[in-house]
Amino acid sequence: METLTQEKLAEKFQAKIDADIKIEPNDWMPDTYRKSLIRQISQHAHSEIVGMLPEGNWITRAPSLRRKAVLLAKVQDEAGHGLYLYSATETLGVSREETIDDLHSGKVKYSSIFNYPTLSWADMGAIGWLVDGAAIMNQVALCRTSYGPYARAMVKICKEESFHQRQGYEIMSTLMNGTEAQREMAQDAMNRFWWPSLMMFGPSDAESKHTEQSMRWRIKRHTNDELRQSFVDASVPQAELIGLKIPDPNLVWNEARGHYDFGAIDWEEFWQVVGGNGPCNKERIEARVKAKEEGEWVREAAMAYAKKHKS
Amino acid sequence: MSTNEWPLWEVFIRSKQGLNHKHVGSLRAPDAEMALQNARDVYTRRSEGISIWVVQSALITASDPADSEAYFEPSDSKVYRHPTFYDLPDGIEHM
Numbered sequence: 001m002e003t004l005t006q007e008k009l010a011e012k013f014q015a016k017i018d019a020d021i022k023i024e025p026n027d028w029m030p031d032t033y034r035k036s037l038i039r040q041i042s043q044h045a046h047s048e049i050v051g052m053l054p055e056g057n058w059i060t061r062a063p064s065l066r067r068k069a070v071l072l073a074k075v076q077d078e079a080g081h082g083l084y085l086y087s088a089t090e091t092l093g094v095s096r097e098e099t100i101d102d103l104h105s106g107k108v109k110y111s112s113i114f115n116y117p118t119l120s121w122a123d124m125g126a127i128g129w130l131v132d133g134a135a136i137m138n139q140v141a142l143c144r145t146s147y148g149p150y151a152r153a154m155v156k157i158c159k160e161e162s163f164h165q166r167q168g169y170e171i172m173s174t175l176m177n178g179t180e181a182q183r184e185m186a187q188d189a190m191n192r193f194w195w196p197s198l199m200m201f202g203p204s205d206a207e208s209k210h211t212e213q214s215m216r217w218r219i220k221r222h223t224n225d226e227l228r229q230s231f232v233d234a235s236v237p238q239a240e241l242i243g244l245k246i247p248d249p250n251l252v253w254n255e256a257r258g259h260y261d262f263g264a265i266d267w268e269e270f271w272q273v274v275g276g277n278g279p280c281n282k283e284r285i286e287a288r289v290k291a292k293e294e295g296e297w298v299r300e301a302a303m304a305y306a307k308k309h310k311s
Numbered sequence: 312m313s314t315n316e317w318p319l320w321e322v323f324i325r326s327k328q329g330l331n332h333k334h335v336g337s338l339r340a341p342d343a344e345m346a347l348q349n350a351r352d353v354y355t356r357r358s359e360g361i362s363i364w365v366v367q368s369a370l371i372t373a374s375d376p377a378d379s380e381a382y383f384e385p386s387d388s389k390v391y392r393h394p395t396f397y398d399l400p401d402g403i404e405h406m
Binding site for chain 2 (some may be wrong): 008028077080083084096097152153160302305310
């Protein structure tokens with residue numbers, strides 16, 4: 001086999017990407033592509049795992065057995081999604097422990113939406129409908145991402161998540177058909193989760209430092225602003241149908257663009273929350289570190305048991 | 312990194328009788344029994360399967376993607392291995 005120069009390898013790599021040929025774990029890839037994927041996929045994995053916390057908060061207080069069973073299934077799915085994504089991260093040559101330690105040390109982030117508290121039952125509706133809705137918008141696009149293991153994980157996750165959004169919308173719709181107090185509770189959840197949901201798509205294209213390169217590598221297939229617009233366009237009629245108001249005085253249908261125009265996002269708030277100063281950042285990481293530390297002896301015991309029974 | 316990290320397992324699932332087991336992903340588990348149980352919880356929450364295989368990833372021998380062009384070239388160049396290579400006289404519709 002002739003040895004190819006780095007330059008040749010990089011050329012062949014980009015040609016594969018341009019031809020929409022998926023990259024698989026042992027294929028040659030530029031170091032920067034690998035690093036970019038590790039960052040994005042592990043961030044995604046952490047979001048699934050940390051995302052279990054705000055909803056776990058309401059499992060014991062779900063208003064009926066049906067809602068409780070549904071919420072449990074949803075949270076269990078999120079654990080599964082985190083695992084698919086940690087496995088995908090590992091195919092890039094980083095250990096799972098290292099990946100998790102990077103979350104705990106704050107080196108790698110997770111979706112800033114999970115740093116907001118879940119104050120009422122209606123928040124379970126808002127999260128399912130808006131937060132999972134935004135996540136699905138992003139994840140459907142990622143089903144065609146250039147890295148094989150990531151794309152396959154996304155396909156599986158998208159299949160499973162469609163019920164997540166529906167159950168959330170069902171909660172909101174039920175509340176909106178309820179008493180005045182229930183309608184207020186739903187609207188309050190909407191008011192608190194709308195803007196953070198829009199922030200989930202990340203900084204605007206002009207500000208996003210990763211978008212351009214990620215698009216060239218086809219890790220991302222749509223820009224943050226494109227996905228955010230699709231989300232607004234999809235969500236507004238859904239809100240209107242059940243009588244929820246979008247908390248944005250500047251929201252208006254733009255006939256010429258064929259899209260909704262919407263108000264300016266408070267990026268200062270976004271960067272504050274990303275930077276660790278959201279309402280629940282500290283609590284979330286503490287919960288994850290506690291889970292790891294307190295589970296240590298269980299993992300060790302299981303390993304010791306396995307070794308003993310091997311010999 | 313602790314030396315106690317659970318080994319990695321590859322998971323294969325038969326979705327229904329009559330089909331092959333197919334690779335669906337991987338997971339970490341201390342032993343085969345727990346790998347099976349975890350595989351059930353992680354990969355078959357929606358009736359995806361009726362049978363699971365787990366294999367320790369370290370036990371798999373794989374071909375090298377860097378060699379794949381040369382390695383699989385012989386099967387590309389022998390077009391006469393495919394039925395479309397052969398001319399049939401008019402009048403034969405199915406063969």
